[in-house]
Amino acid sequence: MLPRRSELDRPPVANADQILLVFALAEPTLDPHQLSRFLVKAESTELHVCLCLSKSDLVTTNEQQHWRSRLEAWGYPPLLISVYKLLGLPELSAYLNQQITVVSGPSGVGKSSLINHLVPEANLRVGEVSGKLARGRHTTRHVELFELSSGGLLADTPGFNQPELNCPPEELAHHFPEVRQHLAIASCQFSDCLHRNEPGCVVRGEWERYQYYLDMLEEAIAHQQTLEKLGDAESNVKLKTRRQGRQEYEPKLETKKYRRPSRRVQQQVLQALQEEALLDSDD
Ligand SMILES: Nc1nc2c(ncn2[C@@H]2O[C@H](COP(=O)(O)OP(=O)(O)OP(=O)(O)O)[C@@H](O)[C@H]2O)c(=O)[nH]1
Ligand SMILES: [Mg+2]
Ligand SMILES: [Zn+2]
Structure with a gap:
């Protein structure tokens, strides 16, 4: 076992360098309260946090601009991507290069879809979002690390909807x-x-x-x-x-x-x- 530089309890991952927090611009609806809870939780790990907004193909450019400037004011300039329309992915890859990255976020935002795109042999199961609130279905059930061809590791994790705020x-x-x-x-x-x-x-x-x-x-x-x-x-x-x-x-x-x-x-x-x-x- 290697010495531990960092350790997360949820998801359980050791020695990660950074967190890629993924939220969808739609399906499920982007909820600023929920996003804030995840951001605070991610910050409390003291790892570097990058915010990625997925499914940009589902919203207008106006909406994209609204979220971009709103989140910049929070201190998190977001990276907008679409796995369907292949948007924003080279910028994201550059960020992941040579790093151990934990991909985290609510269920259904497209974490596994993104990893399948970056590491095709991962062949992860992807789930539909469903219901009035277009919630995810908790498709991913365990944590797994995948190797990027350009170097670096990506951890797919199960989505969860309500992180606990247990910091002092x-x-x-x-x-x-x-x-x-x-x-x-x-x-x-x-x-x-x-x-x-x-x-x-x-x-x-x-x-x-x-x-x-x-x-x-x-x-x-x-x-x-x-x-x-x-x-x-x-x-x-x-x-x-x-x-x-x-x-x-x-x-x-x-x-x-x-x-x-x-x-x-x-x-x-x-x-x-x-x-x-x-x-x-x-x-
Ligand atoms: N419109 C659109 N849908 C997407 C995109 N990426 C993923 N999806 C869809 O979003 C749904 C959920 O994708 P998953 O990859 O299973 O989401 P997840 O974040 O891994 O979900 P959990 O494993 O439950 O935490 C699937 O129906 C995907 O096809 C995208 O770029 N655009
Ligand atoms: Mg998944
Ligand atoms: Zn004060």
């Missing part, structure tokens, strides 16, 4: 290029500013995704609180400070195991488990 609340803002840009020229009055209502905040303001940031922040805070409570309820070790300030974990007393957790903790654990089950079934 104080890190969230750094996953928005717009915020990084603000903070490169000025600082908030408080170093631990969460950019909500704090005085002297330089991030709060009129950028398009500011409300998305606030919504995701609420979610990240709730997620952290659930984790803390789960930890409290389930942990069977406790931190003990010994002589000379040395800290050690020691098992909690046996009797603890039989003590009923409080109703409140039981409720929270249940709720967290239910949410987890819902997220899984959404995939």
